[in-house]
Amino acid sequence: MHEIVVLGAGYAGLSATMGLAGRLRSRSDVRITVVNAGERFTERLRLHQVAAGQQVADLRIPDLLAPTGVELVPGWVTGLDADACAVRIDDERELPYDTLVYALGAVADTGSVAGAAEHAYAVDDADLFARRLAGARSVVVCGGGLTGVEAAAEIAESHPAVDVTLVGRTGPGTNLGPRAKAHLDRALARLGVSVRSGADVTAIGPEGVTVDGHELIRADAVLWTSGVRVSPLAAEAGLDVDDRGRIVTDPALRSVSHPQVYAIGDAAAIRQPYGTVHGTCQSGMPTGAYAAWAIARALGGKPGKPFRFGYLHVPISLGRRDAVVQFTHPDDSPKRLALTGRAARWYKETVSSAPWPTFGRTVAAPSVTMLGWRRGGRYTR
Template identity: 60%
Template sequence: MHKIVILGAGYAGLMALTSVVGRTKKRDDVHVTLVNPSERFTERLRLHQVAAGRPVADFRLPDMLEGTGVELVRGWVTGIDATARTVRVDDEHVLTYDTLVYALGSVADTAVPGADEHAYTLDNAQNAALLAQRLTDPDTKTVAVCGSGLTGVEVAAEIAEAHPGLTVELLGRGEPGADFGPKAKAHLDATLDRLGVRVRAGVEITKVLPDSVALAGGGSVPADVVVWTSGVHVSPLPAAAGLEVDERGRVITDAALRSVSHPEIYVVGDAAAVRQTWGELHGTCQSGMPTGAHAGMSIARQLDGKEPKPFRFGYIHIPVSLGRGDAVVQFTKPDGTPRRWSLRGKRAVWYKETVSSAPWPTCGRMMRHPATASVWPHGGRRNR
């Protein structure tokens, strides 16, 4: 029995699971185990909606896995022994593997003093729900969103639209939408202004306090609530296991997405340092899902005695929600730099909702009916 263990049920992990199960369903010599701390699949793309008190769909892993033969193990991965090929879960039991798919992703980087103690993050649905509850507190008047990247933009816009009585400030080193073309950037700026979001670019946050954030060079911004969206980091588990990692702790992979030091381990999503001809992937759902699909296909090829193919990918767009009624979509070159074209307003809302609609009911059907597995791409340009 060939034991495949997949760590993490985020976008990349579930796509790897779907891909490998769909392609090995007819085999009786393969056992697949999925390890995740929760029975719920969290749509991280929609956590800013949860934080603003918006309802979102509730997807449960046992329902999705019913009839697939996949074993679900609930728990936190606390260690990997790459020599013995074992995974420790909750420091209580050990799983053995022949092939491992590492898809544990990343979490908010709260290294700035006070961020852990005084700021909310959107790493999971529980944190987002706690933030949503806090925003309804009558004592909450001001919200500081720290980090002017696209996550920060979506959070600030969603909160400002859902809670028009709050003062929302977006703070960061760079201009929101700095990588957009002129039309998309202008629309983003105008929408944030319409929603009442106060943007402070060119600032560095040095400390988060209970009632404010301190800025480099002196001064501070008062805030009853602080939301931290400034950067992410990956788990130290792969480095501790002896896998070769880059300066950010991401596992260095070969062309087929296998660890260069431990080829029996595939690494997908945010935790992988994946190079393409145009440069390096950055952690997004748009690139994470194709890495998962490709890993699943590659594992199936190896089980059939074939060599895995190289992973090829290029970005095509950057879709950003600006509340429920507005959005902007910047189309890009494969390396993520902007093209001339963009969508704005209602057309962008429709486009983003279409490309980011939850695919997991379809994934469940694919795992139960392997003939449909071939409809999912394995590498190449993706629009999700």
């Protein structure tokens, strides 16, 4: 029996799991196991809505896996023995593997600023932040990236009586084209979000956020969306990692030091001609789909092709009634084309809703996933 173990059931991990289940369903000599901390699927594309106190769908991983024969092992991964090919779980079990798909992803890095872990809520804890938001009169969102923008807009729209300040080293939407950025700036102004660009968050305390070492921005609640970190598990196991702890991969997404390990999603340092792929759902799902294809090819004794990926768009929610979508070149630089307003809102909602049903369809049609995946490791552009 060839044992395939998938660590993590996020966007990348479930893409790999469902792709493997579809491609290998006729193989009685292969067993697939997926390990995840819980049974609920976290829609990271909607965490800004959760932070604002909105209810989102309760998506259950066992329901998705039920028709596939894949075993779900709930638990935290506490150790990886890359030489013995075994994974340890927090209940002291050990899972042996012949092929490992490492998709543990990344979490918010609250350790980089003094007081962030104690006095701020990470976006991963959006439900806890939503409870703290009740009764708050002022909120600071730390991080001017896309997650920070979406969270600030959502909170301001859902809680118009709350003063919302968005703080970041760079201004919001700096990676957008002029038209898209202008629309984003107008939307934040319309929602009453105060923007502090070029501000370095140096400490977070019970009274608020300190920027540039001296200025205090008072806040009843602080949401941290600035920066992520990966688990130290891969480095501790002796896999080759980059300076951020991500597993360094070859063109087939295998660890360069342990080729029986495939690394996908945020946990992988995947090189493309334009640079290293940065972690998003947009890139994570294709890495999972490719890994499933490559593993199935290898088990069938067939050669593979290198993974290729190009970015398509940057969709940004600006509350429930507005959005902006910047279309991009494969290297993530902006094209001239952008959507705003009602059309962009429809587009963004369609993208946000697509992954879960796509996972189910992948079992029936494993060669196709969202946004144009095609066999042979090529991503349409």
